[in-house]
Amino acid sequence: EIVMTQSPATLSLSPGERATLSCRASQSVNSYLAWYQQKPGQAPSLLIFDASNRATGIPARFSGSGSGTDFTLTISSLEPEDFAVYYCQHRRNWPLTFGGGTKVEIK
Amino acid sequence: EVELVESGGGLVQPGGSLRLSCAASGFSFSSYAMSWVRQAPGKGLEWVATLSGSDSRTYYADSVKGRFSISRDNSKNTLYLQMDTLRAEDTAVYHCAKAMTTVIFSLFDYWGQGTLVAVSS
Numbered sequence: 001e002i003v004m005t006q007s008p009a010t011l012s013l014s015p016g017e018r019a020t021l022s023c024r025a026s027q028s029v030n031s032y033l034a035w036y037q038q039k040p041g042q043a044p045s046l047l048i049f050d051a052s053n054r055a056t057g058i059p060a061r062f063s064g065s066g067s068g069t070d071f072t073l074t075i076s077s078l079e080p081e082d083f084a085v086y087y088c089q090h091r092r093n094w095p096l097t098f099g100g101g102t103k104v105e106i107k
Numbered sequence: 108e109v110e111l112v113e114s115g116g117g118l119v120q121p122g123g124s125l126r127l128s129c130a131a132s133g134f135s136f137s138s139y140a141m142s143w144v145r146q147a148p149g150k151g152l153e154w155v156a157t158l159s160g161s162d163s164r165t166y167y168a169d170s171v172k173g174r175f176s177i178s179r180d181n182s183k184n185t186l187y188l189q190m191d192t193l194r195a196e197d198t199a200v201y202h203c204a205k206a207m208t209t210v211i212f213s214l215f216d217y218w219g220q221g222t223l224v225a226v227s228s
Contacts, residue, residue, distance in 0.1 A: 001169075034214055036152075036215075043202055043218035043219060043220050043221065044144075044152065044202075044215075044218055045218070046207065046214065046215060046216050049207065049214050055207075055216060056216075087151060087152055089152070089154075091211070091213035091214055094166045095154060095166070095167075095168050095169065096154040096157075096213050097154065098151055098152040098153065098154065099151070100151045101151045
């Protein structure tokens with residue numbers, strides 16, 4: 001099983017600031033890495049797939065990068081609606097696994 | 108518009124059984140793999156099981172293998188999760204999720220709001 005580790009656990013930032021979230025895989029997942037956003041009381045929603053491709057309707061301020069074992073989700077300028085929990089997930093093989101999440105909170 | 112609505116959750120004793128349902132609409136249900144992903148209270152996401160669209164390939168997390176069974180009725184646009192021999196650690200909100208494309212099973216572009224399963228005596 002591939003273990004996904006996200007850091008930091010919590011990121012305290014102000015609106016307008018840049019957010020950088022990290023996800024590390026215990027072994028290479030090539031570029032088979034997705035990012036999801038989950039707001040309180042809501043289902044997760046797909047942001048980025050295959051490391052750097054934005055899902056339909058996702059604003060350009062969200063970008064993903066990385067390959068192999070190290071990945072980054074960047075939010076260039078935080079909007080009020082971006083404060084949420086973010087999860088990474090690999091699809092390199094079965095079983096699929098998620099990272100533990102990074103909470104982006106208002107400072 | 109894609110919609111996924113789960114039902115069937117509730118309180119069950121350890122060792123008991125429960126069957127969850129997920130009613131799907133707004134897309135060609137039989138063409139897409141469907142999955143269950145759970146989230147324990149205050150915790151992160153855990154993939155549970157995936158079922159292909161038409162050829163019945165199934166995939167399970169080790170934590171549920173042999174106890175849970177995923178199935179679908181394409182005539183009713185409904186996904187199921189039969190959960191047997193339930194344990195306290197199965198307590199979670201169970202989401203159904205749609206695969207993003209007809210050939211990639213393991214990316215989820217639409218999720219339901221979930222149904223809560225609580226295992227307790």
